[in-house]
Amino acid sequence: MVKRLLFKESYVDGAIKPVNEVNFYKKQTRIALRNCGLINPEDIDEYIALDGYQALAKVVTEMTQQEVIDLVKASNLRGRGGAGFPTGKKWETAFKYPADQKYVICNADEGGSRSIYGQIHLRRGTLTLY
Numbered sequence: 001m002v003k004r005l006l007f008k009e010s011y012v013d014g015a016i017k018p019v020n021e022v023n024f025y026k027k028q029t030r031i032a033l034r035n036c037g038l039i040n041p042e043d044i045d046e047y048i049a050l051d052g053y054q055a056l057a058k059v060v061t062e063m064t065q066q067e068v069i070d071l072v073k074a075s076n077l078r079g080r081g082g083a084g085f086p087t088g089k090k091w092e093t094a095f096k097y098p099a100d101q102k103y104v105i106c107n108a109d110e111g112g113s114r115s116i117y118g119q120i121h122l123r124r125g126t127l128t129l130y
Contacts, residue, residue, distance in 0.1 A: 069095060
């Protein structure tokens with residue numbers, strides 16, 4: 001851990017405080033990184049033990065493709081790029097495009113000053129991105 005890069009309040013008297021004790025983080029709700037520090041990000045069994053992939057199981061077994069797209073559109077989920085493109089619209093466009101094979105590409109390269117967050121998600125929240 002690089003102590004000089006820690007949020008100042010999180011490092012006190014030579015010890016790192018738990019995230020839930022740092023005011024800056026108390027107001028935040030972790031979603032993609034909710035298991036960070038709790039499980040090994042490279043061990044799928046640990047992720048499954050915490051109900052990982054339950055949403056995937058539901059959409060694969062109980063919903064149509066259009067229902068999934070409608071759900072994502074209703075959530076107003078947006079891309080993390082500068083334009084914040086609506087994810088549901090992107091999925092719907094890909095769904096309607098006639099092709100035998102389709103590909104999902106994740107470049108994980110954010111050009112802005114917050115580019116480290118994409119790398120953190122890829123390294124520590126790996127199983128939540130599949």
